[in-house]
Amino acid sequence: MKNDIEKVLFSSSEIAAKIRTLVRNVLKDFRNEKTLVMVALLKGSVFFLADLIRQINRPVEFDFIGTSSYEGSTVSKTYVEIYKDLTFEVKGKSVILVDDILDTGKTAKIVKKHLLDKGAKEVKLCVLLDKPARREVDIKADYAGFEIDDVFVVGYGLDFKDKYRNLPYIAVLKKKHYN
Ligand code: IMP
Numbered sequence: 731m732k733n734d735i736e737k738v739l740f741s742s743s744e745i746a747a748k749i750r751t752l753v754r755n756v757l758k759d760f761r762n763e764k765t766l767v768m769v770a771l772l773k774g775s776v777f778f779l780a781d782l783i784r785q786i787n788r789p790v791e792f793d794f795i796g797t798s799s800y801e802g803s804t805v806s807k808t809y810v811e812i813y814k815d816l817t818f819e820v821k822g823k824s825v826i827l828v829d830d831i832l833d834t835g836k837t838a839k840i841v842k843k844h845l846l847d848k849g850a851k852e853v854k855l856c857v858l859l860d861k862p863a864r865r866e867v868d869i870k871a872d873y874a875g876f877e878i879d880d881v882f883v884v885g886y887g888l889d890f891k892d893k894y895r896n897l898p899y900i901a902v903l904k905k906k907h908y909n
């Protein structure tokens with residue numbers, strides 16, 4: 731896998747430091763909540779969620795939502811489908827939605843609405859990476875780790891064709907591997 735990497739963008743210690751900052755900001759805003767409720771998107775955000783919650787010295791309830799997106803066949807439109815839904819109630823709760831990367835914003839926007847439709851009191855979005863240049867819908871992260879340019883990254887949960895998720899750092903792939 732290492733030979734496929736063009737450049738490491740963020741090392742595991744840089745990621746760990748950024749997560750400590752994110753947790754500090756989340757805890758400040760959620761100081762009145764005894765238990766934090768987190769919903770993470772499969773599969774890319776599992777490492778991020780695991781590292782986030784182990785920095786939180788308060789009870790945390792977490793669950794996962796799985797989405798897949800596909801292009802419509804007749805009109806050029808992306809659809810986001812939920813293939814795995816929550817197993818607990820979010821009604822009346824403040825929820826922190828956790829995702830690996832905010833790209834076009836379509837996934838986060840749809841899942842945020844889904845949680846609000848289920849009666850969540852509020853939904854705050856926490857992402858490790860943000861690519862603002864790629865945004866297609868109106869959504870902003872409440873907590874964002876690193877802002878990056880329009881480059882495709884892998885590692886620390888992020889994949890290319892389901893590969894590279896287990897790299898401990900975030901990196902750009904060599905061009906030839908996209909083909
Ligand atoms: P969005 O709906 O376009 O914001 O896309 C969100 C999803 O696309 C993320 O949760 C990732 O799974 C995937 N994605 C977007 N950019 C990248 C990237 O640079 N590397 C790997 N996956 C990405």
Ligand code: MG
Pocket residue numbers: 774889
């Ligand atoms: Mg993905």
